[in-house]
Amino acid sequence: MDKVDAIMSIENVTKSFGGIKAVNNVSFYIKKGEIKALIGPNGAGKTTLFNVITKLYSKDKGKVFFLGKDMENYKPYELIGLGISRTFQNIQLIDEMTVIENVMLGYHSKTKANVADAFFHLPKNIKAENEAKERAFESLKFLKIEDTANKYPHEIPFGYKRLVEMARALCVQPDMLLLDEPAAGLNESETNRLLKTIFRIWEQNVSILLIEHDMNLVMNCSHSIVAMDEGKKIAEGPPSYIQNNEDVLKAYFGK
Ligand SMILES: Nc1ncnc2c1ncn2[C@@H]1O[C@H](COP(=O)(O)OP(=O)(O)O)[C@@H](O)[C@H]1O
Numbered sequence: 001m002d003k004v005d006a007i008m009s010i011e012n013v014t015k016s017f018g019g020i021k022a023v024n025n026v027s028f029y030i031k032k033g034e035i036k037a038l039i040g041p042n043g044a045g046k047t048t049l050f051n052v053i054t055k056l057y058s059k060d061k062g063k064v065f066f067l068g069k070d071m072e073n074y075k076p077y078e079l080i081g082l083g084i085s086r087t088f089q090n091i092q093l094i095d096e097m098t099v100i101e102n103v104m105l106g107y108h109s110k111t112k113a114n115v116a117d118a119f120f121h122l123p124k125n126i127k128a129e130n131e132a133k134e135r136a137f138e139s140l141k142f143l144k145i146e147d148t149a150n151k152y153p154h155e156i157p158f159g160y161k162r163l164v165e166m167a168r169a170l171c172v173q174p175d176m177l178l179l180d181e182p183a184a185g186l187n188e189s190e191t192n193r194l195l196k197t198i199f200r201i202w203e204q205n206v207s208i209l210l211i212e213h214d215m216n217l218v219m220n221c222s223h224s225i226v227a228m229d230e231g232k233k234i235a236e237g238p239p240s241y242i243q244n245n246e247d248v249l250k251a252y253f254g255k
C-alpha cells in the first residue's frame with residue numbers, strides 16, 4: 001500500500017459495543033483529491049467508523065492518520081483546525097436558529113474567541129462574528145441556497161436542510177469532508193443536484209469520504225469504493241470492480 005499520496009489512512013481499526021464488533025479490523029486509505037465511497041448494508045459499521053475517525057467514539061484498536069499525523073493525539077474539537085469536517089446521517093440543525101446562524105456554528109469551533117469573549121461581546125468577538133457570517137454566507141452561496149439564509153430550518157424543504165448541513169461543514173474550508181448518507185431522503189432531482197455539488201466541492205481540492213446507499217450516486221461520483229459488511233471490509237476497488245464483486249452482491253442480496 002503506497003501511502004505517500006494518502007490524505008487519511010485507517011489502519012486495523014476495531015470498535016466494539018458490548019459483544020458486537022461494529023468495526024472489525026478495517027484498513028484502507030483515502031488519496032489526496034479522491035472521492036472515496038463507503039458502502040454496505042445497514043449495520044455494516046459505516047457510521048461507527050466515521051464516529052471513530054472524528055473522535056466521537058474512542059476505538060479499541062488501530063490507528064487513524066491524517067496527513068501523516070496520528071489522530072490519537074487530537075481532541076474532537078481540534079479536527080476542524082486540522083482540516084477535517086463532516087455531516088451527520090441524522091440532520092443536526094438547531095430549530096431556534098436561522099439557517100445562516102446554523103452554518104456559522106461550524107465556523108465558531110474554528111474561531112479562537114472563547115466563551116467569556118462571546119459573553120461580553122468584546123471587539124475581538126465581533127470581528128470573529130463578522131468573519132463567520134461572511135464565510136457562512138459564502139458557503140450558502142456556493143451551494144446556491146443563500147436565499148434561505150434568514151429562514152428557520154422548519155421553513156425550508158428537507159433537501160435544503162441537508163445542504164445547510166453541508167454548508168456548515170464547508171464554511172471551515174476543510175481539506176477533507178466526510179458525508180454520512182447525504183442523499184438519504186432526497187428525491188431524484190435533488191440527488192442529481194447533490195451529485196453536481198459533490199463534484200464542485202471536490203474541484204475545490206477537498207478530498208471526500210462518502211457513506212451512501214444510493215448506488216447510482218456512488219457509482220457515478222466515486223473514484224474508489226470500500227464495501228463493509230458486519231464490521232469488516234469485504235471489498236475495495238473502482239466502481240466497475242465493486243459492481244460485479246460477489247461478496248458485495250452477497251452482502252446486499254444474499255441474506
Ligand atoms: N452507540 C452505539 N451503541 C451500541 N451499538 C451501536 C452504537 N452505534 C452503533 N452500534 C451498533 O454497531 C453496528 C454498526 O452500526 P452503524 O455503524 O450505525 O452501521 P451503518 O452506519 O453501517 O448502518 C450496529 O450493530 C449498531 O447497532
Ligand SMILES: [Mg+2]
Pocket residue numbers: 046047048089
Ligand atoms: Mg449509518
